[in-house]
């Protein structure tokens with residue numbers, strides 16, 4: 131219930147704040163998080179995300195990626211450190227951030243258009259403008275033709291595109307995406323990579339994108355942060371110096387992906403040697 135309230139608050143995020151303040155759009159400084167259960171999720175993590183920069187976060191399962199995203203969204207409070215957006219400390223949801231989750235989490239009783247409009251309703255945007263903005267956002271993901279359908283009438287890929295439209299309609303300053311494509315087949319995923327690349331080039335929000343798929347991480351991002359196994363900390367930062375629009379088979383992307391994979395495998399094997407347990411199969415999922 132608390133999560134749902136947080137989710138609604140996120141959707142109700144007000145419009146983008148003015149840009150060009152000279153700060154990095156988003157600054158995460160020395161942030162750690164331990165849950166009340168005692169689970170250590172994240173240690174002393176710092177990242178800067180510039181205006182319009184696309185950042186991917188990758189790392190083994192349980193290393194704290196969703197926790198970090200939840201803190202940036204303002205749904206969770208860090209134990210140490212601080213998160214700032216345009217120099218203002220993040221203390222709760224709102225303020226130009228919008229989230230796309232792994233499962234689209236659409237409201238089944240609302241039409242596609244009303245799902246997309248939902249956050250604008252909470253912002254008390256007038257009906258005509260709501261409708262126009264929702265239709266524009268749906269056009270961006272090529273789904274105007276299903277505006278009157280309900281979520282159960284859509285494919286999984288279409289539902290994720292509606293979830294992206296629902297975030298875009300808020301014109302977010304920072305778009306947060308937690309494994310948005312992980313439930314999709316490889317072919318749909320490739321189509322959505324191209325689509326997200328195009329939307330990003332058209333709208334240029336800052337993006338923090340969490341994924342297990344290393345190729346996806348490199349293909350989409352300007353910068354990729356690789357986190358260690360939990361409690362996570364950043365072990366390497368990659369600058370993806372490839373012009374857009376990109377092609378997935380670009381050799382530089384493959385090189386970056388291979389380096390990340392190698393590091394994750396080395397860490398998994400070192401951990402296995404330390405604990406006596408076999409390495410997680412997670413690194414094979416990451417190979418994508």
Ligand SMILES: Nc1ncnc2c1ncn2[C@@H]1O[C@H](COP(=O)(O)OP(=O)(O)OP(=O)(O)O)[C@@H](O)[C@H]1O
Pocket residue numbers: 165166167169170171189190191192193194195196197198360
């Ligand atoms: N609400 C919670 N209460 C207690 N512990 C939690 C909670 N959410 C996450 N954790 C723990 O915090 C650690 C980090 O979890 P988190 O979900 O952030 O990892 P992740 O990197 O997103 O993993 P995955 O790749 O599997 O999604 C894990 O040990 C997890 O068990």
Ligand SMILES: [Mg+2]
Pocket residue numbers: 195196197308
């Ligand atoms: Mg996660």
